[in-house]
Amino acid sequence: MSLKDIFEKTIPKLVLGPTLLASLLFVYGFILLTGYISLTESRMMPTFEFSGLGQYVDLFDNERWWTSLTNLGIFGTLFIGFSVAIGLFLAILLDQKIRAEGALRAVYLYPMALSFIVTGTAWKWMLNPSLGLEKVMHDWGWTAFHFDWLVNPDMAIYTVVIAGVWQSSGFVMALFLAGLRGIDDDIIKAAQVDGASLPTIYRRIVIPAMRPVFFSVLLILSHIAIKSFDLVIALTAGGPGNASSVPAIFMYQFSFTRGQLGLGSASAMMMLATIVAVLVPLMYLEARSNKAMR
């Protein structure tokens, strides 16, 4: 083997080297480190003395953590549910050989180009308890209309759902539309010849064929939901009080403003566990339905 051959054989590995090293240190290494800090008594400064699962016991004794988890449950369910429903509905509508489809699609999808901070700022203004939507309704004559969700501890988390669905449903539409366009026209034509109605064709042929897309959508939306942070910060900052807190906000506050590194790390590890618990089954189902499609 010549020197040049050896050189050519090692180059690919050298090229990948920095990325793989960075991944090993800053992804895997840092996860282990965070995991270890969550097993110590670290407060303002990290200590490295092992102390067991005390932080996790504290975490699940913490009322604010439970609020955050409950809110994640509410937000996640409604956000995913409405985004999928609206996205699928719009995709089906747009698939009916529409005029100006490109323009409509562009408008449905532009929120995806905005940051959650911008979206949150816009909706915070639209839902403003005195000058926002409420005033519009009053000016239109519906004087009994009352809308104070942003400052109502019981309803604040639902404003996050409203803004989140607005931002993401167009994206879901784009994914579903791409899936619909991938279905073989001949099957649908054959069904039409057999006298199947349009709803039946959708129910029996189109929607089942979209299983892989469906799993991708669920994967992405649950990922967005579990990590949601910016949108809540911009809309309610987790308030009033901590009524609309979510795990990511809990983690941020305890780690960076309250100096409770151990507890913050424990909450971060629980977020990772949630992602794994949700994503792994979905990925498995997605891979399986992909295989079934082939």
Place this chain on the structure above:
Amino acid sequence: MNHTLKPGRIVLYLLLGLFFLYYIAPLYVMLSTSFKSLDEIRSGNLLSLPQAVSFDAWRRAWSSACTGTTCEGLQPYFWNSIKMVIPAVAISTLVGAFNGYVFAHWRFRHSEILFTALLVGCFIPFQVVLLPMAGLLGKFGLANTTAGLVFVHVVYGTAFTTLFFRNYYVGVPEELIKAARIDGAGFFLIFRKVVLPISGPIFVVCVIWQFTQIWNDFLFGVVFASGEAQPITVGLNNLVNTSTGVKEHNVNMAAAIIAALPTLLVYLVAGRYFVRGLTAGAVKG
């Protein structure tokens, strides 16, 4: 085809129109509010058009609105984001291109496993690396600097860019690469002469994706930067939440549009590639 509209079609277009209004409304409200005076905001309502168009709110949002203790508007944050996003996008895209080229055409033992291991980086919630990364940046004097933010965005963006390029390059016929190798061309020459000339679209997709991600990032910005180096998302959030007397909703809306403008422009100019990036990032190969 029959050109008279059937009732079904009318309902269809009506529904599409309603959704059109739903998506466009916040943009309309942001724009119209930003051109109103505070008096007009109080007397009119969300959906009314500005009576007397005023650019005052835009001027204040850009150069004199208060964001915490300083009152220089969004301008400094905007330039911070520019200084951060250009190197971060350039480096992560370039690294991703080479990585993708290796994973697609220079496979070696276990390279598939390494690729999968790398992809895990796309899925972790970043909360799980924030504390150690904050410590590391502090140790190397990169805390609260633009350089530190560039580093973080490159480190955690490379998994995505690698995925983009790998999936694109897998579609380049192996025979092309093999033929070039038989002719005696090496790793870099093949990349430059064979692969690079057909990489235009994927570079556009990747740059747009990274630009949008990094410009819109808030988490890294708020955790790893303070004061001097804060990006525009953090600036906007500070501006909106700085309570000095009256809430200036018109300034807030102008600021929100300023923060959104670069990514909106990219979307308008290259929407096709933007969508392709979203779906490519979503549907993995």
